[in-house]
Amino acid sequence: MFRCCHKPTATVPVAAHDAAAFDIFISLRFSEARNAGKALQRALEARGLKVFLCEVPPGSNIAKVVIRALHGCRMAVILGTRTYGKETDSSFSTFDELQYIVDRRKPFFLVKMCDDFEEPEAQFHLRSNVAYFAWTPKNEDTNISVPPPLVDDIVGKLKEQTPNTLTNASGQQLAATTSFDSPLSVSEPPFSPGREDAKMFAMEVGHEPLTVKRGCNWKRALRTALAVAIVVGVAxxxxxxxxxxxxxxxxxxxxxxxxxxxxxxxxxxxxxxxxxxxxxxxxxxxxxxxxxxxxxxxxxxxxxxxxxxxxxxxxxxxxxxxxxxxxxxxxxxxxxxxxxxxxxxxxxxxxxxxxxxxxxxxxxxxxxxxxxxxxxxxxxxxxxxxxxxxxxxxxxxxxxxxxxxxxxxxxxxxxxxxxxxxxxxxxxxxxxxxxxxxxxxxxxxxxxxxxxxxxxxxxxxxxxxxxxxxxxxxxxxxxxxxxxxxxxxxxxxxxxxxxxxxxxxxxxxxxxxxxxxxxxxxxxxxxxxxxxxxxxxxxxxxxxxxxxxxxxxxxxxxxxxxxxxxxxxxxxxxxxxxxxxxxxxxxxxxxxxxxxxxxxxxxxxxxxxxxx
Incomplete structure (x- = not known):
């Protein structure tokens, strides 16, 4: 189950989150990067940054908290573990966060914490041409040390988003050291796996056939057909x-x-x-x-x-x-x-x-x-x-x-x-x-x-x-x-x-x-x-x-x-x-x-x- 956490309190009411108050939004799979995320939060806060990493009790509706923080933050830091981008049954997951980051062109910094991603969405959006910082700590370690160059690079990347004097969300001036290459470099047009040579499959929606292409978001197509009462066209x-x-x-x-x-x-x-x-x-x-x-x-x-x-x-x-x-x-x-x-x-x-x-x-x-x-x-x-x-x-x-x-x-x-x-x-x-x-x-x-x-x-x-x-x-x-x-x-x-x-x-x-x-x-x-x-x-x-x-x-x-x-x-x-x-x-x-x-x-x- 995906959760999010924010310091200093373990549970923060929705109203306490100011959408414009965060410099960094840390996007992570809690089951794989909880301790690393908290260590990185502490290291960034020590540099004067305001960092969103909130913890809401399991079963709570965290969507509103996450949406506001992600929308208002200046940059997202993705802790790319093996199952990052997985769509879960929770009200909000890294699947949703990654889609928002990509769709809204939100500036992001990728920390790659595995040799390869398992989820197709992560493989597609975080391809090999995306710049990243490799860091593979053990999640069970509660005393993780964050590499100083990682913190330097994150601050440097944040500075690229605000080319004048770098300040945090409270207006305090920060000291930045190293710059970081943009992760949005272009090499070749996006490719969706299975899109060119995929087979077709069909489902019945009421008495009408719903035909979609393998590799498409069939869940979304099904929801659309049921809610909007339309038949999705054949691919x-x-x-x-x-x-x-x-x-x-x-x-x-x-x-x-x-x-x-x-x-x-x-x-x-x-x-x-x-x-x-x-x-x-x-x-x-x-x-x-x-x-x-x-x-x-x-x-x-x-x-x-x-x-x-x-x-x-x-x-x-x-x-x-x-x-x-x-x-x-x-x-x-x-x-x-x-x-x-x-x-x-x-x-x-x-x-x-x-x-x-x-x-x-x-x-x-x-x-x-x-x-x-x-x-x-x-x-x-x-x-x-x-x-x-x-x-x-x-x-x-x-x-x-x-x-x-x-x-x-x-x-x-x-x-x-x-x-x-x-x-x-x-x-x-x-x-x-x-x-x-x-x-x-x-x-x-x-x-x-x-x-x-x-x-x-x-x-x-x-x-x-x-x-x-x-x-x-x-x-x-x-x-x-x-x-x-x-x-x-x-x-x-x-x-x-x-x-x-x-x-x-x-x-x-x-x-x-x-x-x-x-x-x-x-x-x-x-x-x-x-x-x-x-x-x-x-x-x-x-x-x-x-x-x-x-x-x-x-x-x-x-x-x-x-x-x-x-x-x-x-x-x-x-x-x-x-x-x-x-x-x-x-x-x-x-x-x-x-x-x-x-x-x-x-x-x-x-x-x-x-x-x-």
Missing amino acids: VAVPITVLSGGSGNGPDGPGGGPDGPEGGPGGNMSNASLPTTTSLPTTINGTTKATLAAAGTGTFGQLGPTADKWLGGVLASNGLIYAAPWYSPSVLIINPSTNTVDTTTISGLGTDPAKWAGGVMAHNGLVYMFPSNRQSMLIIDPDTNAVDITSIHSLGSTSNKWYSGVVASNQLIFGIPLYATYVLIIDPKTSTADITTMAGLSSGTHKWYGGVQADNDLIYCIPVKASSVLIINPGSLTMDLTTISDLSSTGSKWYGGVLAENGFIYTIPAYSATILVIDPATNATNELVVAPAPGSLKWNGGVLAPNGNIIGIPHDSQSVLVLDPTTNTTDTTTISNLHGSAKWLDGVLAPNGLIYGIPHDAESVLVIDPGC
Whole structure:
């Protein structure tokens, strides 16, 4: 049975854990590394760090404690013992922790304590190209000595996450010695064992067959079929549209990139130096095929025919999804565990249009929703569902100010300006707002929607009608509108973007026939052609799925957009027949691996199983 422990008390109440208070989260199998974990905790605390290693009595629900600590910590330390990553019957295990670390790109330091991992998940995510520190103490030894170089390397790695003066969670300055190479080095595209040549197997769900591929998460597929009442699609090879430079009939794009589609601009990444395993194609003729195993959709909830209900949503620490009330007088609460909806718990917020849009969860565990036409932030405490619309106010009376935002690594929240002429800066620690430091933007409409913080710590705001990418430096609180510019300013282009596992940012094609791809390492760009789908605003918002694919949420399109960054191919046929316009607006990845589309005009919530 997996347990977690935290010092100084053996049992710590849930309320005692401050999500933003820990520098290090130690992830371990207690049965294999208990004493080593406690020794490492003592050694790190002696260096002034705050370390999460909590002990909760067996049978207690530890999920909330672990989720908050893991979400809020600055770095995870994985004690990689033989059965690390094992899925157990406990409420939370190293299986769940590893998935969260990988899915959310949480910085981690691997301490390898065995010659090889037994669990497939650990073998896959902690492959041989991941840097590690080898340490194999005997777990039964209660007087374990931690090698000083191990502590030095952990502190050095933590310093890489905060390149300025290294301080702990309490603000005290630390002394660091040795740096440590990043464990996220890229050598070859991820490979899922048994995925290429696996056999098929089938189960009966009611009277319908559920067919999944060996190597896929069949438990999740079964839960989805039962809870969402959908039949998961058969795992077959399907045609994928190749992302290429187009037919060659368009004019040359800036930077000498390949010709675009008829009348369309070309890219400007043709001379960029990119890793061979993640390089983007320029001109490819024909089509290619990719395997999409167990992909499918379903809907649930009866939310009525009213238009413009909610706009964007956020996953909270309690596992629930909160959708921002745009025209709706209530916050939509989605429970991914039961696939149920709640529009009564947080209601009575007014019938005025375009109130709030989008949301983020801050390091303090609270949900912050951005004011569109309202002048104050909507703040929700997921623990109590209490609402605060007065603490952060006086944010301007103009309409459609911000629809989206980003929580930066320095814990500040940045609101991405749609109509606003300034970037909104929220400090959750002080409940204060700043609308003057990053001001002076143009008064145009539909400038940027969605932002992504890349590995270089810069935030890239996705241009809708703007002719440049807005780049925000959250450390210096400065803006850059010139590095990635000269983009088309005629009409809307993209709505939202996603940071892929290869380090590139992919935008979601709304009205555009192309996907803008940004390499944050060089700020080179390319526009890759994707076949247009029927409707005006095709997709709005995107989500990185656990399998590494990027999922575009259908707004007017009748299909879900699936982009595979490892092959730079797209699929708009596997998940289709989703009729209507303005159906869903943005989506959220839940802990069960499913993606939930936020209903805008749609009468129900969309559930997407991205497959293996």
